[in-house]
Amino acid sequence: MRTILAVAFAASFASSAVAQTTNVSSLSTTTLPPTSDGKTFTAPTSDLRPQPNPTSSATISNTTALDADGSLQLSGDRTRVYNNLSGLNIAASSLEALTGDYIVNNGGNGGIQSPAFRVYVLDANGRQNELIWESAYNGGYTLGQKDSVQSGDMFWRQIVNQGFDGTGGIGTGSYIMKTLADWGDFLGGTTLGIGVGNGSGAGADFNAIADNLSLSTSDRRAALGYNFAAAAAVPEPGTWALMLLGFGGIGVAMRRQRRAPALLQVA
Structure with a gap:
């Protein structure tokens, strides 16, 4: 009887140990849908389109070391996820901080690549x-160890279809670095969205996880954030069969127990 109970309970809880990985684009709208190409801000209905490396991927898995309920796993070159915030009319001048957590398992090209956390802004010049x-x-970071994007950290700017904002002009010299709040004041305009992914120079070997993306602004009481959580695991067919067998065995054992006293009285 105890053996049968142990089998049944083991089967019933086996599903909690099943690795669950979910493609980002199949999740609910409370998570970040992908961009179409990493340069425009329209979220498509299709799957992520990592480019140019077709082996890149962005998935949510519950097997990560960063967060018990799951995290966003990024691998390969140039993969992005994004959420459109343009309907909220968040002024860029109200931007305060974008924070998040990450772990880099393989730094890719040069061993220095990391998840890239982004804020998308339509500036005052359109x-x-x-x-x-x-x-x-x-x-920098230490491979395999949790690190975080902090309030007050530095961001560089990419002007879509033009290039990065450099000390020698657009696309030349070193990146111009500012805090998110300083960029917001400088650019004006409105906030289009937030996202996380890996850049075009990450390389095929790049592998990292990211989670707990949070944007704080001065014109909203609560931060806009995303916790990448995997869907609850569904038991495999074999697990269901084991559960049914175990519960069936419990029923047989319980019926035998009820008959046992009568047999003893006859004897």
Whole structure:
């Protein structure tokens, strides 16, 4: 009887140990849908389109070391996820901080690549801008150890279809680095969205996880954030069969127990 109970309970809880990985684009709208190509701000209905490396991926898995309920796993070159916030009319001048957590397992090209955390802004001149945080410009990281994007960290700017904002002009010299709040004041305009992914120079070997993306602004009481959580695991067919067998065995054993006293009285 005890053996049968142990089998049944083991089967019933076996599903909690099943690794669950979910493609980002199949999740609910409370998570970040993907961009179509990493340069525009329209979220498509299709799957993520990592480019140019077709082996890149962005998935949510519950097997990560960063967060018990799951995290966003990024691998390969140039993969992005994004959420459109343009309907909220968040002024860029109200931007305060974008924070998040990450672990780099393989630093890719040069061993220094990291998840890139982004804020998308339509500036006062009607240009689309990406304000980009990368670890290489904020103190670096240790492989395999949790690190975080902090309030007050530095971002560089990419002007879509033009190039990065450099000390020698657009696309030349070193990146111009500012805090998110300073960029917001400088650009004006409105906030289009937030996102996280890996850049075009990450390389095929790049592998990292990211989670707990949070944007704080001065004109909203609560931060806008995303916790990448995997869907609850569904038991495999074999697990269901084992559960049914176990519960069936419990029923047989219980019926035998009820008959046992009568047999003893006859004897």
